[in-house]
Amino acid sequence: MKARLITFEGIEGSGKTVVSKTVCRSLEEAGIVVTHVREPGGTAVSEAIRGILLDPARGEMDPKAELFLYLASRAQLVAEVIRPALAAGRTVVCDRYMDASVAYQGWARGLGESLVARLNASAVGGAVPDRTFLLDCPVAEGMSRGPDRREADGVAVRDRLEREDVRFHEKVREGYLRLAKRDGKRVVVIDATQALDEVVRAILGNLERLFSVKLTA
Numbered sequence: 217m218k219a220r221l222i223t224f225e226g227i228e229g230s231g232k233t234v235v236s237k238t239v240c241r242s243l244e245e246a247g248i249v250v251t252h253v254r255e256p257g258g259t260a261v262s263e264a265i266r267g268i269l270l271d272p273a274r275g276e277m278d279p280k281a282e283l284f285l286y287l288a289s290r291a292q293l294v295a296e297v298i299r300p301a302l303a304a305g306r307t308v309v310c311d312r313y314m315d316a317s318v319a320y321q322g323w324a325r326g327l328g329e330s331l332v333a334r335l336n337a338s339a340v341g342g343a344v345p346d347r348t349f350l351l352d353c354p355v356a357e358g359m360s361r362g363p364d365r366r367e368a369d370g371v372a373v374r375d376r377l378e379r380e381d382v383r384f385h386e387k388v389r390e391g392y393l394r395l396a397k398r399d400g401k402r403v404v405v406i407d408a409t410q411a412l413d414e415v416v417r418a419i420l421g422n423l424e425r426l427f428s429v430k431l432t433a
């Protein structure tokens with residue numbers, strides 16, 4: 217069976233983490249060997265970069281500096297994990313990937329989609345997803361789900377990007393939907409306001425066709 221690169225995208229609170237974990241379990245139960253990573257992160261270098269990018273104490277960051285850090289993290293992840301995994305026949309599932317830079321830095325930060333697309337192509341060197349699931353929901357709904365990280369006293373911890381205002385997150389959503397409209401063969405929009413089992417069922421149905429295998433939730 218051909219190894220595939222599958223990515224999950226969406227605004228904050230769209231449920232990517234729990235959905236992708238559930239989907240990975242179904243793939244593994246069907247005998248598909250899976251490497252599951254997240255962006256930014258997945259290697260020692262990329263996790264260190266993640267710390268810089270998401271630390272709220274760092275405050276304002278130049279949009280291009282922010283973009284280059286995401287790209288640096290991505291280049292390392294591709295070289296160290298994604299490319300070797302695919303070469304070894306493992307399917308890779310990645311929570312966020314190159315489309316996040318187009319939506320967040322290209323569209324919401326205003327750097328432009330063409331600049332981000334060019335730099336992305338250089339960072340991933342051909343490791344383009346076979347399928348991308350865009351978990352789409354209104355910003356208000358995503359924000360109400362909130363971050364799943366809590367301080368010891370139960371107070372929600374919002375990272376540097378989560379602290380951006382509603383307008384920023386509306387633009388991120390808009391950026392993602394534009395991408396899906398342009399590249400509808402690769403980017404599949406999933407209604408993330410549905411119950412978790414409905415969301416998972418829709419994704420598994422699509423992956424059954426991609427892998428030509430029966431998948432159960």
Ligand code: TMP
Nearest residue numbers: 255256286312313316317320321377378
């Ligand atoms: P998350 O792992 O909790 O989703 O946090 C990653 C954050 O980084 C999230 O706010 C989206 C943002 N991000 C970008 O702005 N550009 C990117 O290229 C990637 C991968 C993530």
